Structures are given as C-alpha cells and as structure tokens.
Amino acid sequence: MDPxxxxxxxxxxxxxxxxxxxxxxxxxxxxxxxxxDLRKQYFQRDAQLQKIYRQHGSGSEKSRENxxxxxxxxxxxxxQNLQKNKCVLANTALFLVTKHLTKLQxxxxxxxxxxLLAPLENEEKEGESGxxxxxxxxxxxxxxxxxxxxxTTPGPLRRKRKSExxxxxxxxxxxxxxxSADPNFDLQDYNDDLFSGYNQAEEDDxxxxxxxxxxxxxxxxxxxxxxCKFEWFHYTCVNLKEPPKGSWYCPDCRQELxxxxxxxxxx
Numbered sequence: 001m002d003p004x005x006x007x008x009x010x011x012x013x014x015x016x017x018x019x020x021x022x023x024x025x026x027x028x029x030x031x032x033x034x035x036x037d038l039r040k041q042y043f044q045r046d047a048q049l050q051k052i053y054r055q056h057g058s059g060s061e062k063s064r065e066n067x068x069x070x071x072x073x074x075x076x077x078x079x080q081n082l083q084k085n086k087c088v089l090a091n092t093a094l095f096l097v098t099k100h101l102t103k104l105q106x107x108x109x110x111x112x113x114x115x116l117l118a119p120l121e122n123e124e125k126e127g128e129s130g131x132x133x134x135x136x137x138x139x140x141x142x143x144x145x146x147x148x149x150x151x152t153t154p155g156p157l158r159r160k161r162k163s164e165x166x167x168x169x170x171x172x173x174x175x176x177x178x179x180s181a182d183p184n185f186d187l188q189d190y191n192d193d194l195f196s197g198y199n200q201a202e203e204d205d206x207x208x209x210x211x212x213x214x215x216x217x218x219x220x221x222x223x224x225x226x227x228c229k230f231e232w233f234h235y236t237c238v239n240l241k242e243p244p245k246g247s248w249y250c251p252d253c254r255q256e257l258x259x260x261x262x263x264x265x266x267x
C-alpha cells in the first residue's frame with residue numbers, strides 16, 4: 001500500500017461518519033425532549049401529592065397517594081433509562097472515532113516502517129533527544145502543547161509511547177465494521193456488536209497506572225517529573241477537573257522536587 005492509496009481508503013472509511021453522527025445526535029436530542037417532558041410531568045404529580053398532604057394529611061387519600069407515587073417512580077425510571085441510552089449513544093460515537101483513528105495510525109506506522117512515508121518531524125526529534133526530552137515531545141498535538149494537555153485516555157494518539165509503557169491505543173480489529181446509518185436498524189444489536197469488540201480490546205490493556213493502580217480509562221494527565229513512578233494519573237485521583245496549565249507534577253514528584261531544592265539551599 002502506498003500513501004495515496006492509504007489516503008483514499010481512509011477517506012472512504014470515514015465517508016459514512018457524518019450520517020452516523022447525525023443519527024446518533026438526533027437520537028440524543030429526541031431523548032432530551034422526552035426527558036424534559038417527563039420532568040415537567042413528575043413535578044406536576046409531585047405538586048399534586050404535596051397538595052394532598054397539606055390539605056388532608058398523609059394517609060387520608062391513600063389510594064390517590066399511591067397512584068401518584070407510582071406514576072412519579074415510573075417517570076423517574078423512564079428518565080433514567082433515557083439517560084443511560086444517551087450515554088450508550090455518546091460512547092458509540094466515541095468508539096467510531098477511536099476505531100478509525102487507530103486504524104489510520106496503524107497504516108501510517110506501517111508506511112513509515114516500509115520507508116514509504118517520512119516519520120513526523122517531532123518523532124525524529126524525540127528519537128534524537130531521548131530521555132527526559134522525549135517525555136515532553138511525545139504527544140502529537142495540533143496546538144503543539146505538552147502531553148499534559150491530553151485530557152482523555154492517552155492511547156490512540158501516542159504511537160511512540162507504546163513501547164515505553166504508556167496506555168496503548170485500541171487494536172484496529174477491536175471494533176466491528178460499520179455501515180451507513182439506517183434509522184430502522186436495531187440500536188441494541190448495534191451497540192452489542194460495538195461493545196463486544198471494545199471489551200476485547202480492553203482485555204488486551206492490562207497495564208496499571210496511577211495511585212489507584214487501575215487500567216487507563218477516562219481523562220488522564222501525565223506527570224512531568226523525570227523519575228515519576230506512575231507517570232499517568234486519572235483526573236479524579238489527583239483532584240483535577242480540567243487540563244492543568246504549564247508543567248504538572250504528581251504529589252510524590254512535588255515532594256521530591258521540594259526536598260531537592262531544600263538540599264540545594266543547605267549546600
């Protein structure tokens with residue numbers, strides 16, 4: 001395969017993404033409207049229930065109270081099911097992007113190994129600098145910022161780091177092929193197929209990270225400490241809600257830096 005053929009194939013592979021995303025976003029939007037209607041409905045029923053309590057006291061109209069309570073519970077359960085379905089749809093879109101991105105990266109890597117495509121400039125510099133400098137230039141970011149800007153699971157965008165123990169990307173065969181979006185297709189079967197491939201890929205990534213010693217998931221941040229024991233950390237484990245600005249060090253590395261500075265002052 002040559003670069004032009006790879007580009008043509010990739011363009012063909014992602015040609016259906018727009019229609020698939022439109023279907024997914026339309027379904028999420030429809031769920032939002034339904035949840036809004038349900039919310040108004042169970043608030044109205046709750047107001048009726050509170051009115052009965054105020055006027056007649058609890059237990060005075062028990063049959064009516066039970067009826068309203070059951071309807072409120074049903075509305076809340078339906079809202080919860082719609083919210084779960086929204087999460088499934090959103091993850092479906094994420095997995096579609098991840099699958100195509102990983103496949104493209106594997107093709108680029110193959111072309112580079114066969115000498116048909118020149119390595120990216122920052123990858124060449126990474127190989128020359130090595131050590132600590134490679135830690136700073138390892139993320140392929142369109143803005144050129146450091147790898148700490150990577151605010152999701154760091155696998156798919158890090159070809160060079162795979163051999164260095166960071167969270168790996170998804171295998172190109174980990175997700176089933178997708179076709180054009182059909183409004184009549186079975187969403188549950190579609191997601192079952194998609195998740196089965198995704199779960200198989202998850203089993204391949206057994207590397208543990210962070211203080212919690214868990215596999216890579218969700219949003220993660222990389223420590224800029226040159227000798228960091230864990231290197232990658234989950235946002236929740238280090239109390240982060242957004243990507244840090246500037247250099248970021250984990251608590252252990254911050255303490256190590258503080259001790260090092262203290263020793264230098266004593267000297």
